[in-house]
Amino acid sequence: MSRKIRAIPGGLHPPEHKNESNGRPIVVAPLAERYIVPMRQHIGEPAQPVVKTGDRVLKGQMIGAPEGRISAAVHAPTSGRVAAVEQRPIVHPSGLTDLCVVIETDGQDEAVAMQPIAWRDLEPGELYTRLTQSGLAGQGGAVFPSHIKLIPGGNPIQYLILNGAECEPWITCDDRLMRERAEDILHGAAIMQHAIGARHILIGTEDNKPEAAEAMRAAAKALDLDAKVVVVPTRYPSGGAKQLTQLLTGVETPSGKLATDIGIQVFNVGTAYSMYRAVELGEPMISRIVTVTGHVSQPGNFEVRIGTPIQTLLDLAGGELDHCTGHLVGGPMMGFELGDATAPVVKSVNCIIAKSEALFPHHPPAMPCIRCGQCALACPAQLQPFDLYWHAKSKNFDRAEAYHLFDCIECGCCSYVCPSHIPLVDFYRFAKSEINARNRDKRNAELARERHEYHELRLEREKKEKAERLGKKAAERLDKGAVTEDDPEAARKKALLEAAIAKAKQAKEAAQPKNVENLTPEQQRQVEEIEARRKRESAAQQNSEQQA
Amino acid sequence: MISAILVMAGIGLALGLILGIAEIRFKVAGNPMAEKLNDILPQTQCGQCGYAGCKPYAEALAKGEADINRCPPGGEPGIHKLADLLGVEPKPFGEGVVAKPKSVAIIDESTCIGCTLCIQACPVDAIIGASKQLHTIVADLCTGCELCISPCPVDCIHMEVIHETVSNWKWRYPVIPIHSEGITA
Numbered sequence: 093m094s095r096k097i098r099a100i101p102g103g104l105h106p107p108e109h110k111n112e113s114n115g116r117p118i119v120v121a122p123l124a125e126r127y128i129v130p131m132r133q134h135i136g137e138p139a140q141p142v143v144k145t146g147d148r149v150l151k152g153q154m155i156g157a158p159e160g161r162i163s164a165a166v167h168a169p170t171s172g173r174v175a176a177v178e179q180r181p182i183v184h185p186s187g188l189t190d191l192c193v194v195i196e197t198d199g200q201d202e203a204v205a206m207q208p209i210a211w212r213d214l215e216p217g218e219l220y221t222r223l224t225q226s227g228l229a230g231q232g233g234a235v236f237p238s239h240i241k242l243i244p245g246g247n248p249i250q251y252l253i254l255n256g257a258e259c260e261p262w263i264t265c266d267d268r269l270m271r272e273r274a275e276d277i278l279h280g281a282a283i284m285q286h287a288i289g290a291r292h293i294l295i296g297t298e299d300n301k302p303e304a305a306e307a308m309r310a311a312a313k314a315l316d317l318d319a320k321v322v323v324v325p326t327r328y329p330s331g332g333a334k335q336l337t338q339l340l341t342g343v344e345t346p347s348g349k350l351a352t353d354i355g356i357q358v359f360n361v362g363t364a365y366s367m368y369r370a371v372e373l374g375e376p377m378i379s380r381i382v383t384v385t386g387h388v389s390q391p392g393n394f395e396v397r398i399g400t401p402i403q404t405l406l407d408l409a410g411g412e413l414d415h416c417t418g419h420l421v422g423g424p425m426m427g428f429e430l431g432d433a434t435a436p437v438v439k440s441v442n443c444i445i446a447k448s449e450a451l452f453p454h455h456p457p458a459m460p461c462i463r464c465g466q467c468a469l470a471c472p473a474q475l476q477p478f479d480l481y482w483h484a485k486s487k488n489f490d491r492a493e494a495y496h497l498f499d500c501i502e503c504g505c506c507s508y509v510c511p512s513h514i515p516l517v518d519f520y521r522f523a524k525s526e527i528n529a530r531n532r533d534k535r536n537a538e539l540a541r542e543r544h545e546y547h548e549l550r551l552e553r554e555k556k557e558k559a560e561r562l563g564k565k566a567a568e569r570l571d572k573g574a575v576t577e578d579d580p581e582a583a584r585k586k587a588l589l590e591a592a593i594a595k596a597k598q599a600k601e602a603a604q605p606k607n608v609e610n611l612t613p614e615q616q617r618q619v620e621e622i623e624a625r626r627k628r629e630s631a632a633q634q635n636s637e638q639q640a
Numbered sequence: 641m642i643s644a645i646l647v648m649a650g651i652g653l654a655l656g657l658i659l660g661i662a663e664i665r666f667k668v669a670g671n672p673m674a675e676k677l678n679d680i681l682p683q684t685q686c687g688q689c690g691y692a693g694c695k696p697y698a699e700a701l702a703k704g705e706a707d708i709n710r711c712p713p714g715g716e717p718g719i720h721k722l723a724d725l726l727g728v729e730p731k732p733f734g735e736g737v738v739a740k741p742k743s744v745a746i747i748d749e750s751t752c753i754g755c756t757l758c759i760q761a762c763p764v765d766a767i768i769g770a771s772k773q774l775h776t777i778v779a780d781l782c783t784g785c786e787l788c789i790s791p792c793p794v795d796c797i798h799m800e801v802i803h804e805t806v807s808n809w810k811w812r813y814p815v816i817p818i819h820s821e822g823i824t825a
Contacts, residue, residue, distance in 0.1 A: 518814035537683040
């Protein structure tokens with residue numbers, strides 16, 4: 093049975109460099125001494141740490157709880173003691189630090205009781221609820237929390253596509269995974285199909301991975317699963333979700349929409365494998381396959397726990413050879429420079445490449461754009477990269493957006509073919525993040541304005557209410573006063589009060605000091621002197637108080 | 641001759657009448673220019689411009705009573721946008737007015753006595769608390785206007801600059817080296 097393969101526009105075929113690392117089976121990495129597990133490994137809100145320094149944790153225990161709607165849980169990769177919950181360098185193009193839980197391994201690798209999910213008997217909604225704590229996140233690059241893609245009640249899904257194209261040079265982790273654990277991947281796909289009710293399963297892979305395609309076909313046959321393996325020509329970026337969708341189904345994802353909107357759901361093969369582990373074995377996502385290649389002595393693929401320091405991983409591959417010029421995280425097309433090799437492996441890391449001058453020559457200085465149009469021919473999203481570059485460079489963001497900047501998938505084809513060596517994608521990333529920041533500021537300003545207006549309104553209302561209340565009280569008092577004018581009881585009380593005041597006054601006047609009678613004239617004179625001085629002093633004091 | 645004068649006068653009268661009716665019928669509520677200016681202002685409601693909030697400042701700008709360089713939170717880009725809209729030359733900030741980095745107010749919870757003075761000062765109701773209860777600031781809603789700092793009788797509020805984190809980090813403007821290290825080395 094053959095499917096017609098539709099072509100995608102643009103793309104290119106850079107040197108593959110797959111053979112360096114795809115010849116050896118996946119090596120299961122030994123336990124590291126220390127794991128650094130970042131709380132932000134996925135798109136959306138970072139997880140909130142639920143352990144503190146000194147706690148003992150077990151393998152698979154949740155250490156970060158999902159926060160908000162789009163978030164994923166984070167679990168301990170092995171058993172040990174929490175050494176710290178602190179800011180550590182993470183894998184990010186900014187080179188900034190982020191909140192991580194540092195776990196010191198105790199070597200026992202003791203696990204919490206893993207609870208497999210009997211998914212065949214569960215309703216899709218129930219399955220989704222059970223998976224919200226599994227920490228699954230897409231391993232294709234965007235690290236979107238996987239359970240959200242399985243929320244039932246969305247668009248009816250026609251195709252479930254497993255993305256095994258792995259189009260970027262150097263990377264072979266999906267290739268090895270498909271060769272060695274094809275049945276497990278298909279188990280995962282069956283679970284996904286059950287959850288989203290997809291009619292067909294398509295597995296897309298490139299023709300440079302014949303062993304993987306064969307293994308997947310054999311596994312589908314063995315499991316008697318209706319999954320078609322479709323081999324597409326090797327051409328970068330056929331592994332982009334939108335590109336693979338178009339290659340396999342002929343449907344182009346409209347601008348600004350997701351594959352889900354047109355009844356297609358795409359998962360990476362690695363995500364399907366993790367889904368199998370999470371559901372059939374009850375093990376949350378605590379490991380993944382990472383390719384270590386480039387300028388290292390023994391390139392290959394390693395199954396490592398999440399949180400393994402990248403330097404430890406490089407050492408597993410025999411360490412970097414002499415004259416290493418740095419590391420790339422991800423492939424050479426879309427990856428970025430690794431700032432700090434102590435940063436840990438996270439759910440999104442699929443490949444670490446050690447660079448050398450021979451493998452990755454220094455980028456020549458950029459020259460002015462000559463408007464040759466090579467970039468437009470290479471662009472798989474059919475954009476006009478030189479126009480986008482022009483507008484992004486001049487910070488004319490409105491124009492850049494009008495030229496569909498946000499349809500750019502940042503594949504790097506344009507930068508690759510540019511004869512002037514302009515880092516085009518860097519300009520698009522800059523423009524995109526500026527636009528996003530501007531929109532965020534705008535939203536915040538709008539919110540502040542609303543709140544301020546409401547604040548003013550409230551003050552006005554409170555003022556009015558207070559005035560009304562006081563007015564009412566005054567009126568009440570006046571009413572009462574009018575009534576009590578000839579009230580005998582009140583008159584009696586008033587008379588009593590007045591009598592008491594008069595009595596007190598009289599008593600005060602009548603009170604004469606007992607020691608001023610029968611004084612000698614000498615004493616009388618002294619008393620008078622003192623009285624006079626007191627009077628003067630008190631007058632002086634009053635004066636000074638008034639002046640002050 | 642007379643008929644020509646009558647015709648012209650008649651046309652004048654008729655047009656005048658239409659304009660008069662149109663002015664009453666299609667009267668725009670509020671000042672549209674002030675609205676547009678208000679959209680540009682950062683809505684911090686800090687009053688550093690000398691007006692009671694962003695809207696009064698926008699209204700003063702629309703009437704030509706205020707200068708465009710009175711809004712420190714808007715920064716230089718803000719001045720440029722205001723200048724563009726008003727059709728005037730952008731000018732630098734006046735004496736003593738400086739743009740500050742964006743910050744949020746933080747209450748030192750061990751010192752707060754629960755007097756509610758800051759709650760009354762906050763223009764966007766971003767402070768939560770009650771009399772004799774500990775107050776706290778909702779950082780996401782705080783505009784950094786600093787209006788809560790001076791009313792505090794125990795000086796327990798301070799401003800903290802919002803630092804760059806992974807969530808608010810932005811890609812930098814690409815800098816293209818003029819001389820490649822590879823060539824000079």
